[in-house]
Amino acid sequence: MKIEFKHPELEDKDLINHFLKEDESRNCEMVFANIYLWSREVYPVKYAIIEDTICFLSEAEGNSVTFPVGKGDKKKVIRMLKEEWENRGQEFKMHLIRKEQFQVLQEMYGDKVQIEYDRDTADYVYETEKLINLSGKKYHGKKNHINRFLATHEQWQYESITDENVEECIKMAKEWGKLNDCDKDKDKNAELQVTIMGLKMLKELELKGGLIRAEGKVIAFTIGQPICSDTFGVHVEKAFAHIQGAYPLINREFLKAEASEYTYVNREEDTGSEGLRKAKMSYHPVFLIEKGIVKFEK
Numbered sequence: 001m002k003i004e005f006k007h008p009e010l011e012d013k014d015l016i017n018h019f020l021k022e023d024e025s026r027n028c029e030m031v032f033a034n035i036y037l038w039s040r041e042v043y044p045v046k047y048a049i050i051e052d053t054i055c056f057l058s059e060a061e062g063n064s065v066t067f068p069v070g071k072g073d074k075k076k077v078i079r080m081l082k083e084e085w086e087n088r089g090q091e092f093k094m095h096l097i098r099k100e101q102f103q104v105l106q107e108m109y110g111d112k113v114q115i116e117y118d119r120d121t122a123d124y125v126y127e128t129e130k131l132i133n134l135s136g137k138k139y140h141g142k143k144n145h146i147n148r149f150l151a152t153h154e155q156w157q158y159e160s161i162t163d164e165n166v167e168e169c170i171k172m173a174k175e176w177g178k179l180n181d182c183d184k185d186k187d188k189n190a191e192l193q194v195t196i197m198g199l200k201m202l203k204e205l206e207l208k209g210g211l212i213r214a215e216g217k218v219i220a221f222t223i224g225q226p227i228c229s230d231t232f233g234v235h236v237e238k239a240f241a242h243i244q245g246a247y248p249l250i251n252r253e254f255l256k257a258e259a260s261e262y263t264y265v266n267r268e269e270d271t272g273s274e275g276l277r278k279a280k281m282s283y284h285p286v287f288l289i290e291k292g293i294v295k296f297e298k
Helices: 010-020 032-041 074-088 099-112 128-133 137-152 166-179 186-200 246-258 274-281
Strands: 045-050 053-058 093-097 113-117 123-127 156-160 208-214 217-228 231-239 264-266 287-289 292-296
Touching (some): 010 045, 032 045, 032 186, 053 074, 074 099, 099 113, 123 128, 128 246, 166 186, 166 208, 166 217, 208 246
Parallel strands (some): 231 264
Antiparallel strands (some): 113 292
């Protein structure tokens, strides 16, 4: 049987979510909104339903597939995928493989499978309560930044993103893009376009958004959604860097408003950026979700 992969469309949301919920993964990439948005702008991604599981194909990863998710026989599905790749004359690889999934592969194939983890793609996961309260010495710096913001901007407020204020966020995103020279960097520009599309499709993609307004102007916003029963994911966070305290404030206020009932918050990967890694480590993650590429011996 030839396996047919197709591009994820908006009308596929319920079908794809049906399978993703079977995984209960905290992986930020295994949510429909990220799959849909990034496949439009950056990474060519397709999906296939095989034997009551779902698999995603990434052309950017050299026609690699994800671990099958669902109630079906995963060993049978992987065997079918391997045969399909052999018929194509292509090397069979799997990507976004977490440690627990690799253990399953080892049980199936023993030492015929090898994994190479990519630190740049590891998700940072934090305790939500700690990012809201910022209590203790290790968060002293974050609280200081917020206090300086509050002392400088007496007229500020947090708002949920709605039809009434979303255009202000889009305007702010474009201004942020100019300040950060996104037009000169392909990756930055792609991220900006994903951000703008996410803002435009908040309702359709079931995303939650929040903003900080100071002296009447939007100076920070963020977008996220529940990933699984105990984890909330923050997909986008933008603030004007020259406004001290804007980043830690939008992080705190958004989680307080939208994610306080979740044990963990996933703030995604650092993409190998030294500055971003330093910033994410400064919030003291409780663990990282490592993901790797798996290759099979012939």
